[in-house]
Amino acid sequence: MNTPLPPPSDHQQALHEARTWLRLLNSGQATTWDGEGFQQWLQNAVHREAFQQAKAEWDLLNQAAQQRAQQVSAEQIHATTRHMRHRRRLLQAGTLGLGLTAGITVLYPPAELWPDPQQWGADARTRTGEQQQLTWQNATLNLNTRTSIQELKQQAGFRLLQGEAAIQINTKHDFEIHAGVARSRTRQGHFECKHLDNHTTLRCLSGELTVYHPYGERVLRTQQQLHYASTHISPVQQHDHRAPAAWRQGELSFEHTPLEQVITEINRYRQGRVVLLNTQVAQEPLSGRFQLHALEQAIIQIQHTFMLNSRHMPAGLIILS
Incomplete structure (x- = not known):
């Protein structure tokens, strides 16, 4: 049997x-x-x-x-x-x-x-190259490309799982922004939060934001910013202007940025992938502003500036060597 x-x-x-x-x-x-x-x-x-x-x-x-x-x-x-x-x-x-x-x-x-594994459980997200504005409780959010957020269960606000968001809020109650190991609390103001590869940047355009991190507490006010990761938090720093980040104006802006970081940023907005194989120019600085709707032209400009060879492969893959 x-x-x-x-x-x-x-x-x-x-x-x-x-x-x-x-x-x-x-x-x-x-x-x-x-x-x-x-x-x-x-x-x-x-x-x-x-x-x-x-x-x-x-x-x-x-x-x-x-x-x-x-x-x-x-x-x-x-x-x-x-x-x-x-x-x-x-x-x-x-x-x-x-x-x-x-x-x-x-x-x-x-x-x-x-979705990317980091986006699982997201209540709202954007795809590659997509930007979205939405009303979230008492706030107005602008989500940049490949951004995902999750609603907080016991507090007004959201968790930024990955990506970049701009927040405008004016309320009588606390509103929290969670990203990585820290949480930030405010009631009114205009802020930008970027959370990629476990590193977070917070920028205050107006208002006031209190940041609670395992390594210390900070208060951000108008024209101030800070950075943090799981092992540290920076001092509060001044930034020069109140203008929104370039992505909110349809641009990518770089100032003496290593080429490999420029390529990484372009890959966030473009379908497919650009791969830089020439390590000799990876740390060369690049300054400039590129239109998000014309990134192929930006890649051609980079190719000519650094005298690179390009090879176009299926699925939007471009190899620069």
């Missing part, structure tokens, strides 16, 4: 479904209908946990495949004759580009059919 197998656990079933979703979403055949179905499936906490595990497995496989491709490519290069080396280097760049495309397919899926 055959003993029946026990039914799979909820986690095992969710993990199987998560792997199925990953294969579909990376097949290039997923539809908008599939994306909506995936969003509904992801509302379940068990499903979200399973998808994180499945995506981690997928990333490891991609990493192993890229390493193997690079190893094979390197072996081929060493085996070539001297007069073929230049051509082989170009082929290696193409192989690297394909490997990067494979990895980016997972991190930046076509049409953004699923």
Whole structure:
């Protein structure tokens, strides 16, 4: 007599479904209908946990495949004759580009059919290149590209999960802004908050904002700003003007900014990815203002300024070398 197998656990079933979703979403055949179905499936906490595990497995496989491709490519290069080396280097760049495309397919899926893990649980979010204004309780919020916020359960306000937001508020009750390890409290004023890669910048255009951080308390007033991360908080600093950040005027503004940081910022607003392979110019400073609706022209300008070669790959990938 055959003993029946026990039914799979909820986690095992969710993990199987998560792997199925990953294969579909990376097949290039997923539809908008599939994306909506995936969003509904992801509302379940068990499903979200399973998808994180499945995506981690997928990333490891991609990493192993890229390493193997690079190893094979390197072996081929060493085996070539001297007069073929230049051509082989170009082929290696193409192989690297394909490997990067494979990895980016997972991190930046076509049409953004699923949100970044940092955006899970968000009550409002914007996609790449999107900006949005909304009324939030007693405040007016302007959300920049790839920004997600979550409602606070026991206090008026919101948590900035990632991205950048401008807040205007005038109320008789406390309103809080949570970002990273700190929380900020105000009742009236005009503020900007940027939270990326576990680093946060707070800027006060008008009013007053009290910041509560594990390493100290600060008060921001008009034309003041500060920065913090999990291990430190800066002193309060003066900034020169009351004008809103450049992104609220449809621009990106840089002043003696290292090129690799400029590329990182452009990638926040652009579908696809720009990859800088030339490490010799990565720290070269760049100053200028670029229109958000014309970032392709900005990339061309950067290419000519630093005398870089560009290679355009599928899915909006541009390799600068």
